[in-house]
Amino acid sequence: MAYSDKVxxxxxxxxxxxxxxxxxxxxxxxxxxxxxxxxxxxxxIQVDDNNIITDxxxxxxxxxxxxxxxxxxTEWLKGKSVDDxxxxxxxxIVEELALPPVKIHCSVLAEDAIKAAINDFRxxxxxxxxxxxxxxx
Amino acid sequence: MNIPIYLDNNATTPMDPRVLEAMxxxxxEKFGNAASRNHPFGWxxxxxxxxxxxxxxxxxxATEKEIIFTSGATESDNLAIxxxxxxxxxxxxxIITAVTEHKAVLDACKHVEKLGGKVTYLPVxxxxxxxxxxxxxxxxxxxxLVSIMYxxxxxxxxxxxxxxxxxxxxxxxxxxxxxxxxxxKIPVNVIADGIDLLALSAHKMYGPKGxxxxxxxxKGPRVKVTAQMDGGGHERGMRxxxxxxxxxxxxxxxxxxxxxxxxxxxxxxxxxxxxxxxxLTVLEESYVNGNVDHRLPHVANISFKYVEGxxxxxxxxxxxxxxxxxxxxxxxxxxYVLKSLGLSDDLAHSSIRFGxxxxxTEEEVDYAVEVTKTAVTNLRNMSPLWxxxxxxxxxxxxxxxxx
Numbered sequence: 001m002a003y004s005d006k007v008x009x010x011x012x013x014x015x016x017x018x019x020x021x022x023x024x025x026x027x028x029x030x031x032x033x034x035x036x037x038x039x040x041x042x043x044x045i046q047v048d049d050n051n052i053i054t055d056x057x058x059x060x061x062x063x064x065x066x067x068x069x070x071x072x073x074t075e076w077l078k079g080k081s082v083d084d085x086x087x088x089x090x091x092x093i094v095e096e097l098a099l100p101p102v103k104i105h106c107s108v109l110a111e112d113a114i115k116a117a118i119n120d121f122r123x124x125x126x127x128x129x130x131x132x133x134x135x136x137x
Numbered sequence: 138m139n140i141p142i143y144l145d146n147n148a149t150t151p152m153d154p155r156v157l158e159a160m161x162x163x164x165x166e167k168f169g170n171a172a173s174r175n176h177p178f179g180w181x182x183x184x185x186x187x188x189x190x191x192x193x194x195x196x197x198x199a200t201e202k203e204i205i206f207t208s209g210a211t212e213s214d215n216l217a218i219x220x221x222x223x224x225x226x227x228x229x230x231x232i233i234t235a236v237t238e239h240k241a242v243l244d245a246c247k248h249v250e251k252l253g254g255k256v257t258y259l260p261v262x263x264x265x266x267x268x269x270x271x272x273x274x275x276x277x278x279x280x281x282l283v284s285i286m287y288x289x290x291x292x293x294x295x296x297x298x299x300x301x302x303x304x305x306x307x308x309x310x311x312x313x314x315x316x317x318x319x320x321x322k323i324p325v326n327v328i329a330d331g332i333d334l335l336a337l338s339a340h341k342m343y344g345p346k347g348x349x350x351x352x353x354x355x356k357g358p359r360v361k362v363t364a365q366m367d368g369g370g371h372e373r374g375m376r377x378x379x380x381x382x383x384x385x386x387x388x389x390x391x392x393x394x395x396x397x398x399x400x401x402x403x404x405x406x407x408x409x410x411x412x413x414x415x416x417l418t419v420l421e422e423s424y425v426n427g428n429v430d431h432r433l434p435h436v437a438n439i440s441f442k443y444v445e446g447x448x449x450x451x452x453x454x455x456x457x458x459x460x461x462x463x464x465x466x467x468x469x470x471x472x473y474v475l476k477s478l479g480l481s482d483d484l485a486h487s488s489i490r491f492g493x494x495x496x497x498t499e500e501e502v503d504y505a506v507e508v509t510k511t512a513v514t515n516l517r518n519m520s521p522l523w524x525x526x527x528x529x530x531x532x533x534x535x536x537x538x539x540x
Contacts, residue, residue, distance in 0.1 A: 003451070011451060017519050034537030035483035035522060038445050038462055038471065042521035059521040063447035063462070067519065 003064055004098035010068035015075050018057040020044040028121025030113040039066045039106065043073060043113035047121055051082045058113075065103040069093050069110040077114065082121070086130065088114055142501045145457045146341075146494030147290050147318060147436060152387070153343035153495065159390035160345065163383035171380045172371060182382045189389025193350055196392040197316075197335060198326035205351045205372045206385050210317040213336030213351035214241040214284075216376065217313045220362025221282045221334070222249045225311075229279035233310075235259040235267050235296075236477045238286050242315050246284070255279070263479050264428035265294035272301060276308040283312050287319035287335075291461065291474040291490060292427030293436030295319065302331030311360060317341050317349075321395030322433050323403060327352055333360050339384065343495055344391030348384030351376075398495075406493050407434035409502050413491060414439065416506040420513055422526070426475060426488060435493040438475075440484045443523040444516040446471075449489060452512035456505050461488035483522075483532075 003011070022029045026046050033040040039062030046055040056074035060067045072093055077085050093099070093107035119129040143151070163185055171186045173179025190201040207213045222232065234246050236258045246256045257275045262268055267285055276283075283305035288295045298314060305312040313334035319325055320335075321342030327335060335352040339345055353375065354360045361375075368377025414425055414437050422442035438461075441449065446460030461472030462485070471485035480488075491505065517523040525532060 011448075014519060019524065031521065031535075032538060035486070035532060036481070036537070038447075038482075038486040040521055040537075059519055059524060061443065061448075061520045061522045062445050064451040066445075067448060 006072075006097050007065055007068040007099070010071040010097070011064040014058075014067060014071040016055075016057050016071065016078075017059060019059065020046055020055065020057050025124050026121075028117040028119070028124065030116025030118075030120060032112045032116055033062070033066075033109050035061065038062060039109060041066065041070050041109050041113040043070060043110070043117050045077055045082075045085070045117045045121060047082060053077050053080050053082065053085055062106065062109075063103075065097070065099055065106040066109060068097055069099075069106045070113065072096060073110045073114055082118055085114060086118060138498070138500055138504065140455045141457050142455060142497075142505060143457045144491045144493060144497065144501075144505060145459055146497070147293075147490065147492035148459060149340045149346065150343045150494050151496060152340075152345060153391065153394055155394060156344050156387045156390045160383045160387040163386050167382070169382075171382055172369065182380075185382055185386045186380055189385045189392075192389035192393045192396075193337075194352075196325075196396045197320060197337070197352060198328050199352050200355065202373070203327075203352050203355050205353055205375050206380060206388075207349050207351055207376055208347055208381070209340070209349040210239075210315060210336045210338035211241040211349075212376075213338075213349050214239070214315050215245045216351055216362055216365050217334040217336060217353075218242065218245040218249060218282065218284060219365055220375070221311060221313070221360075222252065222254055223363035224361050225281040226254075229277075229281040229310075231255045231257070231277055231279040232282045232284065233257045233259060233272065233275050233280060233305075234284045235261055235286070237261050237265060237289055237291075237474045238284070239290060239315055239317070242284055242286070259285075261477055265289060265292050265426075265474075265478050266428055266431065267296055267301065269297065269300055269304060273304050276304065276310065278308075280305075280308055280310040283310050285312075285314060287314045287316035287325065288322070288433045289427070289474065290318050291472060292438045292478070293318070293433040294427045295323070295431045295433060297431075298330045298332070302333075306331060311358075318433060318436075321392065321399060322435060324399070327354065333358070334362070339388035339391055342391050342395050345384050345387040348381050348388050350388065402495060403434040406497070409493050409497060409499060410435060410437050410491075412499070413437055413493075413502050413506060416503075417509055420510060423513075424484065426478065426480065437491045437493075438488055439491070440475075440480070440488040441513045442484060442487055443520050443526055444513055445486050446488055449487075449512055449516060452516060453489075453508050455508050458492075459490045461490070462486040 090107040090111040169178030169182035338349040446462030475485040
């Protein structure tokens, strides 16, 4: 199967690989997926006092599309408000990376990782976790 | 050295130039139909087929009348399993095979089940080998066929064929083997091994695609299979259809070359395979899959824990290899062969199969080692699982959201 140029670009030069201090109350961490399924994503956001995401990092165990989806997600997250980050939809990722149908689950995982990271941040800071309307699984 | 490097010789092999040369005249000047008995065009084609039949028979210790040409091993497997079931259904309706067989065997068995047959799918031991005691316990008076592959396509393990055949015969059943990966790579002898039916394919041994053979024993016992293709009654009535003369000539030549060169080639290839394995298992948390004492000389299947196989292959784009990961399949199921060895799903997802071949050089192997090492290291630096492993976190203690 041929990968799109954008997937190859993100895979070859992944943006924002790394680790933020998960004990910090300014950092939200989302860990989604399962090793048995062949993909695990860890996505982290750092949020400032104005609710703006100032930094985002990821580490992913998975195929090229999973790595590219998480790399793209971190790129999009930086500079966004937490509220706007909540609005990122997996289909935006599918479109941007031209993912084929068999790889749509990679984008779903990235969206789940974003939401999990935001909820982790909210809970850490005394807010209620946002109840996710749709479950992809 | 040409990039990308082909290390997927279990999927298919490039054709040996000597095979191509032998085939070429049969496309034009010797184009006749081998079944045309009344003119020289047919005779010439038939001569080519007869000679190829001898070449194939010689490689596996058979006689030429025992060779049925087919379109490949998939057809041979189907003809053997469905053909035996139909021919011997008065005698019994039970077939025994193993879970690590090729899909051609497994799905032919599933078909037999739909026709009212009973099939036992034997588990394998952790090293990929069939447990003889388990096989014997599965034998019944109704068992008409035991079908166990010679060498496995994914991990390369060689089954104890002689012992399996003896057990099948002890209970009056026939023994069939899918020897697609073994013939031409290691010595296979239908008499010494006690094989009643054997499937082989040309394109796995440097011959052309679209041609293979089924060996059907003629003496002690005389085995018959019911044809699965109706027509002109070619191949002693077992496989109708105009013979693929150039393909058959190519298969014959490929068998002849394998017979002459197999011994030295096996030594060279197992040397290269060991070199590759030794260099790659230096990496932490890398594991060789399958029994390492009983296996084909050219296959290495290695799991690199905490990296995912498909992602790894993408980083190894200069190498043509294959992975047990099945991220592209809708089911996301990793290799059933690796899983049946008891490998956890994450290790199965992390596996790479290196299939060396006649044209693989030492330089290519060394390059493959470097590419693989770099890719594994880079991806581990990107892997959350690797980070957790390094921090001493037990991954089994985490509640993963299975999706």
